[in-house]
Amino acid sequence: MANLKTTEKKSKAQSMGMHSEVLTGRTQQKFFNPDEAENFYYFGTYEVDFNKRTELDVKNMEAPEANKKIDSLMSEGYGTIVIKNPQGKHSLGVGILNKLNLIFEGSLGYFGVGSCDGPSVRINGRVGWSCAQNLMAGKVVVEKNAGSSFGAAIRGGDLICKGSVGARTGIDMKGGTIIVGGDAGAFTGFMMQRGRIIVLGDVGINLGDSMYDGNIFIGGKIGSFGSDAVTSDLTSSDKDWLKRKLKVAEIDENFDVSKMTKIVAGKKLWNYDNLEPTEKKGAI
Amino acid sequence: MAKKIKKKIKNKKEKKIKLGTSKETAREKMIGQHIGYRYDVNMLPDYKKITPFLKKYVEAMGWDDLNWLEDVHMGYEEGRPAVFCRNANGWVTIPKKIKLPNDQQSRDMIARELLIKFQMSPKHPLVDLKKAYKKG
Numbered sequence: 001m002a003n004l005k006t007t008e009k010k011s012k013a014q015s016m017g018m019h020s021e022v023l024t025g026r027t028q029q030k031f032f033n034p035d036e037a038e039n040f041y042y043f044g045t046y047e048v049d050f051n052k053r054t055e056l057d058v059k060n061m062e063a064p065e066a067n068k069k070i071d072s073l074m075s076e077g078y079g080t081i082v083i084k085n086p087q088g089k090h091s092l093g094v095g096i097l098n099k100l101n102l103i104f105e106g107s108l109g110y111f112g113v114g115s116c117d118g119p120s121v122r123i124n125g126r127v128g129w130s131c132a133q134n135l136m137a138g139k140v141v142v143e144k145n146a147g148s149s150f151g152a153a154i155r156g157g158d159l160i161c162k163g164s165v166g167a168r169t170g171i172d173m174k175g176g177t178i179i180v181g182g183d184a185g186a187f188t189g190f191m192m193q194r195g196r197i198i199v200l201g202d203v204g205i206n207l208g209d210s211m212y213d214g215n216i217f218i219g220g221k222i223g224s225f226g227s228d229a230v231t232s233d234l235t236s237s238d239k240d241w242l243k244r245k246l247k248v249a250e251i252d253e254n255f256d257v258s259k260m261t262k263i264v265a266g267k268k269l270w271n272y273d274n275l276e277p278t279e280k281k282g283a284i
Numbered sequence: 285m286a287k288k289i290k291k292k293i294k295n296k297k298e299k300k301i302k303l304g305t306s307k308e309t310a311r312e313k314m315i316g317q318h319i320g321y322r323y324d325v326n327m328l329p330d331y332k333k334i335t336p337f338l339k340k341y342v343e344a345m346g347w348d349d350l351n352w353l354e355d356v357h358m359g360y361e362e363g364r365p366a367v368f369c370r371n372a373n374g375w376v377t378i379p380k381k382i383k384l385p386n387d388q389q390s391r392d393m394i395a396r397e398l399l400i401k402f403q404m405s406p407k408h409p410l411v412d413l414k415k416a417y418k419k420g
Contacts, residue, residue, distance in 0.1 A: 039405075040404065042404065043406055044414050044418070050346060099344075138347075156355050175352070215326050241328040241329075264326065
């Protein structure tokens with residue numbers, strides 16, 4: 001319980017008895033040797049060759065079977081896999097923790113290429129809800145439109161949709177970059193904590209609602225701003241980065257980035273460091 | 285006059301020793317403690333400062349840019365420069381023998397390179413975990 005009598009003398013945090021809290025993680029210097037030999041693969045992942053290519057027809061397969069087959073092909077060293085007839089199946093291409101060139105000749109259903117870490121994926125069709133959710137690293141390119149919650153909770157990597165996306169794009173994202181060539185729906189960047197969203201077209205209502213950190217760049221019209229989302233000045237470093245990213249994304253390289261609107265957090269909702277220790281004490 | 289100049293130099297030295305420990309932002313002053321992981325999470329990378337190692341890494345992965353490493357920055361833990369490893373869920377402190385440049389952009393590039401080396405090392409804590417718990 002906060003000591004309300006002494007709040008005048010002490011800071012708000014001190015009166016709540018928070019000063020025993022130390023914001024540190026585990027130090028792991030003992031594991032670290034900066035002179036390690038160059039090795040660009042995670043320990044225990046498959047060594048694949050991008051030039052070794054194969055095709056996989058998943059027309060008569062369920063998603064778990066197809067995903068196991070992809071894993072098996074990677075273990076044989078195939079670095080480029082083309083998936084034929086995905087036919088909008090859900091949860092295809094999930095959990096790939098390897099570098100890989102994966103191409104889908106068609107559209108995906110819900111939760112396509114979720115929880116991946118490393119692959120470069122190209123989808124020559126549309127995707128349903130929550131495409132590439134929890135992406136850690138890699139690149140996902142969707143040639144047509146995407147459903148809602150596009151890139152939900154991604155941590156890293158590049159997620160590109162050349163068409164338009166639904167609502168709640170980048171909800172709860174904690175890193176990475178989402179690039180949309182067309183328009184985006186309502187609540188784009190909802191509760192985003194970090195990372196970057198670029199939308200070249202228009203966005204719906206409540207843009208960046210309750211965002212904690214991160215950057216949103218909008219090329220078109222904005223329906224309305226969400227709670228704590230504010231505009232910020234576009235710096236020269238922002239412009240350079242935007243040009244580079246649009247080139248990487250293969251989307252309209254000649255787009256005039258200087259006319260884009262930058263949206264950041266107003267930081268009025270930054271109360272976690274006050275609330276967390278209090279909640280911990282309550283739980284104990 | 286000379287004394288005043290000496291004092292100023294002393295203060296600068298003290299600041300260097302307390303790297304990342306002082307309460308500088310309004311938020312830190314308000315809560316009365318230093319936030320160890322404080323750095324600009326929104327800082328975009330300056331590709332002019334990319335290291336040769338990172339160039340090779342990007343090429344090997346088949347990407348066109350730093351990809352997920354854009355979110356990696358050099359932070360400070362217990363007054364020492366460190367980089368956060370999301371896989372080990374802990375700060376990896378930068379060895380003392382590495383001399384760090386003054387600007388944050390160059391430091392971020394070094395942090396990215398060291399993080400890759402740490403994550404790809406057979407000494408990474410996940411290696412033992414994988415051996416113990418990997419299915420199949």
